[in-house]
Amino acid sequence: MSRRHAILDLGPPLRIEDLESANGTLVRKARELADRAETNELRPRSGGAFELVPGDRILLGSVVAVVRRRAGKSGEDRRVPGAQVAPIVREPAMQRLYEAAERAARGTISVLLLGETGVGKEVLAREIHRRSPRAQGPFVVIDCAGLLGSVLEGELFGHEKGAFTGATEARPGLFEVADGGTAFLDEIGELPSALQMKLLRVLEERTVTRVGGRSPRRVDVRFIGATNRALASEVEAGTFRRDLFYRVSAMTLDIPPLRERPADIPELCGHFIAEACHKLDRPPLPLSDEARAVLMAHRWPGNIRELRNAMEHAVLLCGGDVITPANLPLSLDVRSPEARSVAVSESARPPGQEPPPARAAVDGQTSARSAVQAPERTAVAEAAAPPVAPPASSVEEIRAALDAMERKRVIEALERCGGNQTRAAEALGISRRTLVTRLGEYGLPRPRKRGAE
Numbered sequence: 001m002s003r004r005h006a007i008l009d010l011g012p013p014l015r016i017e018d019l020e021s022a023n024g025t026l027v028r029k030a031r032e033l034a035d036r037a038e039t040n041e042l043r044p045r046s047g048g049a050f051e052l053v054p055g056d057r058i059l060l061g062s063v064v065a066v067v068r069r070r071a072g073k074s075g076e077d078r079r080v081p082g083a084q085v086a087p088i089v090r091e092p093a094m095q096r097l098y099e100a101a102e103r104a105a106r107g108t109i110s111v112l113l114l115g116e117t118g119v120g121k122e123v124l125a126r127e128i129h130r131r132s133p134r135a136q137g138p139f140v141v142i143d144c145a146g147l148l149g150s151v152l153e154g155e156l157f158g159h160e161k162g163a164f165t166g167a168t169e170a171r172p173g174l175f176e177v178a179d180g181g182t183a184f185l186d187e188i189g190e191l192p193s194a195l196q197m198k199l200l201r202v203l204e205e206r207t208v209t210r211v212g213g214r215s216p217r218r219v220d221v222r223f224i225g226a227t228n229r230a231l232a233s234e235v236e237a238g239t240f241r242r243d244l245f246y247r248v249s250a251m252t253l254d255i256p257p258l259r260e261r262p263a264d265i266p267e268l269c270g271h272f273i274a275e276a277c278h279k280l281d282r283p284p285l286p287l288s289d290e291a292r293a294v295l296m297a298h299r300w301p302g303n304i305r306e307l308r309n310a311m312e313h314a315v316l317l318c319g320g321d322v323i324t325p326a327n328l329p330l331s332l333d334v335r336s337p338e339a340r341s342v343a344v345s346e347s348a349r350p351p352g353q354e355p356p357p358a359r360a361a362v363d364g365q366t367s368a369r370s371a372v373q374a375p376e377r378t379a380v381a382e383a384a385a386p387p388v389a390p391p392a393s394s395v396e397e398i399r400a401a402l403d404a405m406e407r408k409r410v411i412e413a414l415e416r417c418g419g420n421q422t423r424a425a426e427a428l429g430i431s432r433r434t435l436v437t438r439l440g441e442y443g444l445p446r447p448r449k450r451g452a453e
């Protein structure tokens, strides 16, 4: 798929619009399926939105999607895997934050969400939209870090027919698409300065002018911005406009990192384990007390995203009927609390003095992991010497599955961080060097620096 391939407008009516993707968007209508024997004939659709009904098939690059009516009703139980997840909020500070968000949801003031990567900024933004009077309107995510300035401008403001070579049709921008709903400006701190000025105008005048257009169009949009950067310091440094900062932060909600939300961790673990088990068609696995202790002690630099990945990893590696520390990813320190305190006091040991013997006893068994963790080891290497007997599938299968999973995560992390390798590595809980090594191993190109061609 292209990075920005198509817009699926949930409507009603449900519509899809190709965003001039490299391979196009193809649609095969459900009613035609019944008429013909062959099932793989899809039609190119580009230029203009195309209405879809349940049963239609969409081909986006090599991805085939089938339109289906969603089962269940609104207010579904979040425990039903695959259903719209209601945020898990147990920590008192988070509950207060969600209460403040609920009050903000009633009005239209712009809200700025701050917090490290993976803390749940988008989840909170969706919740504000869901609880607002405009919940029936669209929720449009605008990734300010994902595109270069000129492309982003077209995405945001749309263009008129003939605005540039290849603009064969007029196209609305995302602000227009968000009319009557909420626009979520993710990574707003990355917005190029020329677009900061244009966004300010939208916020002040509530109008947008398409590229190549003359007359402004009125839009009724609620704005929610999010950033993991210290935006106030960027204002001081002059890289982010002060007037825009005040406009987008009529209310600021600062989401604490997961390590400061211990009360959330057990329920999040249970939820992600249930989800991962459901995908693999196995009954939910409990966590051993030791594994729980490791999870509570970890610092979670990648926050909830890292926790979700860790639970997927653990479920995949767990061959028994309880998840033990040996099933957790290498980025987590699975040593016993005593061994951890040895490591802390070791850093204070005078140079030249012998270290104490390493302790590797984990979970009542001597693990394949040593007490001193090699940061460059990959999860794949771990699978080669699994600490517990794998389930029915062979070691090769697990290795291949882990490989595919890791590769997918690396791609996802890079996409979410707009190609920024330092931030992607942080989100994955690995060093930048490890990330670069993995890109090589997985045959992935290194992202170009912003501003390059």
Ligand SMILES: Nc1ncnc2c1ncn2[C@@H]1O[C@H](COP(=O)(O)OP(=O)(O)OP(=O)(O)O)[C@@H](O)[C@H]1O
Pocket: 085, 086, 087, 088, 089, 115, 116, 117, 118, 119, 120, 121, 122, 123, 124, 186, 226, 228, 268, 304, 305, 308, 416
């Ligand atoms: N309170 C929560 N309950 C359940 N799942 C959550 C919660 N918060 C976040 N998640 C999950 O954690 C992952 C990361 O959340 P989200 O994308 O909202 O983070 P973010 O802060 O916007 O990340 P980034 O800064 O990288 O864009 C998602 O899979 C999301 O579903």
